[in-house]
Amino acid sequence: MKRGGIALWLLAATSIVHQVKGQAQAKDLLRALQGGIHVSLQQYQGDSLMHQWTFDGNTLTNTQGRWQLEWQQSAIPGSTAGQEITLTCKLLEGTAPSTAVAVDFGFGHWQRENYVMVPAIVYNGNRYRAIGNGYNPDYPKDMYYNPAVPITISNNPRLSVSAAGPSGLELSTTNTSVPAMSFYAPAAKKGWMVLTEQATRYGNSGLNIRENDSRDSCTFTITAPAMRKMAAGFGDFHPSGDQAPDWHAGNEVTIRFRVYTFSASGIPDLLKQFMTLRKSLAGPNHPRNLVPMSKLAALGTDICRNNFVETKAGSYYLPENSRNFQLGWVSGMINTFPMLALNDEKERARVARELDFITFRMQGKSGFFYGFISEAGALGTEKGSSDFPALQAMVRKNGDVLFWLMKHLLLLKAQGHAQTIHPEWEAAAQKLAAAFVQNWQRYGEFGQYIVPETGEISVFNSSAGAIVPAGLALAADYFHRPEWLRTAEAATTFYYQRDIVTRGFTSGACGDISQDADSETAFGFLESLMALYQYTKQPVWLERAKVQAALCASWTMAYDPVFPPGSEIGKLQCHMAGAVWASSQNKHAAPGICTSSADYLFKLYRATGDERYAALIRDIQHAHTEAVNMPGHITTNYLIGSSMERIQLSDAEGKGSIGNFIHTRNSWTETNGILMAMELPGIYVQPGEGKLFVFDHITATPIGEDKGVVTLRLSNTTAYDAAVAVMAESTEAAKKPLGYTAFLHWPKVAVAAGATVNIKVAKNGEVTVL
Structure with missing residues (x-):
């Protein structure tokens, strides 16, 4: 041979x-x-x-x-x-x-x-210690309380x-x-x-x-x-x-x-x-206009509003089909944000009750939060085993709590409801931020798992804290604590040098993996980089964000793959460029980023003018829509507007699973769709500069431009009415970082199903329907 x-x-x-x-x-x-x-x-x-x-x-x-x-x-x-x-x-x-x-x-x-x-x-050859022989293996005893623990991945x-x-x-x-x-x-x-x-x-x-x-x-x-x-x-x-x-x-x-x-x-x-x-060989992909972003948001918020429950533990919006509560990552204190953005008195009161429940029932003595509580009120552990009986929590979930709690406070103030902010929420945020700062000073990292009772890091050496600097940056500005911003900068520098420059990946944020490379830390770290750019104006964070966006792109389908023609995705002829792969353990793509609108990519696009970042978001949003359950486009066995997390191109679950939906629903994918519809404009334009990008499921054609005013023809070829958010600004204004509540000020244009509307858009953001 x-x-x-x-x-x-x-x-x-x-x-x-x-x-x-x-x-x-x-x-x-x-x-x-x-x-x-x-x-x-x-x-x-x-x-x-x-x-x-x-x-x-x-x-x-x-x-x-x-x-x-x-x-x-x-x-x-x-x-x-x-x-x-x-x-x-x-x-x-x-x-x-x-x-x-x-x-x-x-x-x-x-x-x-x-x-x-x-x-x-495969990142850095996946050349790391591997454990287990299946999904989400237990950690061996040597991984606990061991700052020198080597990166440990699943059997990949x-x-x-x-x-x-x-x-x-x-x-x-x-x-x-x-x-x-x-x-x-x-x-x-x-x-x-x-x-x-x-x-x-x-x-x-x-x-x-x-x-x-x-x-x-x-x-x-x-x-x-x-x-x-x-x-x-x-x-x-x-x-x-x-x-x-x-x-x-x-x-x-x-x-x-x-x-x-x-x-x-x-x-x-x-x-x-x-x-x-990444697209050089396959060429441009061709996203389909299926459902306007406003329609997806309306359907998603209706599902969420109908899933508010009262349990022995407390009151909250249900995560998926369980009555137990999970904080951060895929549900709690993330799905409340779009409900708060509705500016509806009833939902605002519900959000307040959930925030009360979280801050009173789930924060440990150290300031860190537990990640899980049953409907009966029993706090749960994560990644626990007989080798480590103490209740643990994910660092990633705590990073989510700090970041999203701060966004809730900012949103309430921007809506004119500052008087409804409970002092206990602000106290909880400060206590959590202080716990992160204390752990940074003690350990020089945030770890992967912590013990909320004591604040100790139980598992070290991952990128699970990738989003923490973003939360610290928001908290530093809100509470006037500049030393927290300095910690955010030091931590971001550390993670960038260790994880990006040296390792070439981020890892360990998902609750069902080991310390495998994953997309969620990659996108979460980009959130932190853009937060630091917003609050410091230092170009170094923007340059690093460009590198991080490239890593994020590596997790995102660059082309429209071909699925088996007899599969469900194949029959629907879905264009899945933009689906986001989960992790090197969980070998499937998902409709969106868990859990984020990717508005930081939009901010990076504004700051650089590089349309590749805008196109990356548009791909992600359109792939998400391909997975949403709609009449004649069935992807789940649940409600219209529901969605699920599995877009399976590989044979990791067997050849029979390729191209077939799993017919369940995931609240995080629904939340993700609402967030994209809310925090991303449907159209971005710089009148007089020839810059126009469409994120929504409509077409926009320039038909005239004069003295900084552009006239656009909007066409809606979908079967659903659209309310298209339009963001317009000057080139000079685009140099200023975009805040976290900018979406509140974008005018919306109604375009009925099958209709065409002409509008005039000025540099100051004003929109006139002709």
């Missing part, structure tokens, strides 16, 4: 190099990293590789028959760092049972310190932590937010990336990475189709069931990819390059 998986193959064959103009450039791109490329045929018995033959030129004759390899190669417009290559492999004569085609990119002078990323599943695809021996991982393109593999080599100060398509005629492709036993070479492989021995589940593995196709004379397969090599001074450069390239 001929095996070339780790060998280095330079593009030296004259018949290939001279086949198409530009081949030399691709050779040079790989040579800069001691790399090369080769193409091989792989014959399988089941999922076991039996034989491998490598092309040495553009023809190959083996025991199966005679093969031909055709290269088409071209420069990429506007890029000197990349080449686009299309390979077509054809069986001219013979029969080839169970055979796949592999494209290997081999690199010598490899080092274990190289940062490896496959977006939405990963490169080995050991310095020698087998090391590799096998993925499908459907495990990723965009089919891509990349690495940054610190010694060479270079980055490398390859992007390919989801599938060929033989199905979804494979993305494999394998290091040799001595760790001095590494091969990145695209296979058509995916041929994994084991498929990754939610913290475990199961037989993939992958099958290679049988070939007959005349059969062929085409693999298209773009390969890039570029200078990079650190992991942030690789992340920013990914942000630039």
Whole structure:
């Protein structure tokens, strides 16, 4: 058996190099990293590789028959760092049972310190200690009260932590937010990336990475189709069931990819390059206008308002279908915010009762809050086990409490209801902020889990506190405590250097994972960076926010994937670009960010003028709408306007789950939809500057512009009436950070279903319906 998986193959064959103009450039791109490329045929018995033959030129004759390899190669417009290559492999004569085609990119002078990323599943090679063999494993005893605990992840695809021996991982393109593999080599100060398509005629492709036993070479492989021995589940593995196709004379397969090599001074450069390239091969996606944002908000708030309950524990809006209460993360003190924004006396009173319940029943002596309480009033623990009997709480939930409680106070004041603020709420916020500051001074981090009774960190070394600096920044301004802002700046600097610059990911915020990389800390940390930019005006936070936004983009579907045509998503022909992958353990995407409107991305767009940030939000919002249960578009078995958290492109839950909704509902996704409709404008425009961006499910066409006033034609092609929020400002005004209650001042334009309305928009934000 001929095996070339780790060998280095330079593009030296004259018949290939001279086949198409530009081949030399691709050779040079790989040579800069001691790399090369080769193409091989792989014959399988089941999922076991039996034989491998490598092309040495553009023809190959083996025991199966005679093969031909055709290269088409071209420069990429506007890029000197990349080449686009299309390979077509054809069986001219013979029969080839169970055979796949592999494209290997081999690199010598490899080092274990190289940062490896496959977006939405592998960060820093996932080269960390792994525990458990399933979903949400218990922590071992050595993780408690141990500041030196190593990052510990679930049983995910990963490169080995050991310095020698087998090391590799096998993925499908459907495990990723965009089919891509990349690495940054610190010694060479270079980055490398390859992007390919989801599938060929033989199905979804494979993305494999394998290091040799001595760790001095590494091969990145695209296979058509995916041929994994084991498929990754939610913290475990199961037989993939992958099958290679049988070939007959005349059969062929085409693999298209773009390969890039570029200078990079650190992991942030690789992340920013990914942000630039993520849609370069697939091209622009095409979001559908289905349901206006105002309609989604109305449906979502109706669901929430009808789920206010009285229990023995207290009064609150129900989280999903349980009568028990969960704070932060997916429900409590987040879903109350849009209800408060209704400015309705009844809902304002309900929100007050929930805030009373939270502050009186759930705050521990230390100032930290417990994360769970049963309807009977029993406080619950999180990540607890017999090894650690003390009641714990998620640091992430406490960060949410501080941030969202401060937003509630700001909103009440902005609405003119400052007199309704209970002093106990402000006292609770101050006590929580002080607890975070105290822990920062004591430990130099916020940890992953804490003990609310004592304030001690029970589990260290994650990014679970990513949103805490945002809460501290708001509290520092509100309560006039500048020392809290200094703590926020110090903590944000620490997390940026440790987690982004050194590790290349954030981790550990979700309550059902270990310290796996996750999207929720990534977006939460962006919230903190933009909060610091707002309150300090220092450009360093904006520059770091650009890097963080790139990391966030790596968790977000960059293209509209193809689902099985017989699946529910396939039948609905959903455009799922913008779905946000959860974590490297929970291998599915979701309709939105848990739990946020991503208005910080909008703030970043305003501050930089870079439309990629606006497009990222629009993709997220539109993917969310694709998952909402509407007449003729059924996604749950609940109410119209409800939604669920699972958009499953991978086979992590079995091949039968691909493209099928789980027919439940999740309150956080509904809250997320309301927040996006509320905190993002439907239209953003800078009259007289030629800047216009539409987030809502309508079209806006400029039909005239004069002296800083633009005339727009708004068209609503959906089946639902729309009330479109319009934000207009001057370029100069856009330089000023946007506050947390700016949405209260955006005028709304009614556009009936199927109707067209013309409006005039002035720089001062005034809107006139013509």
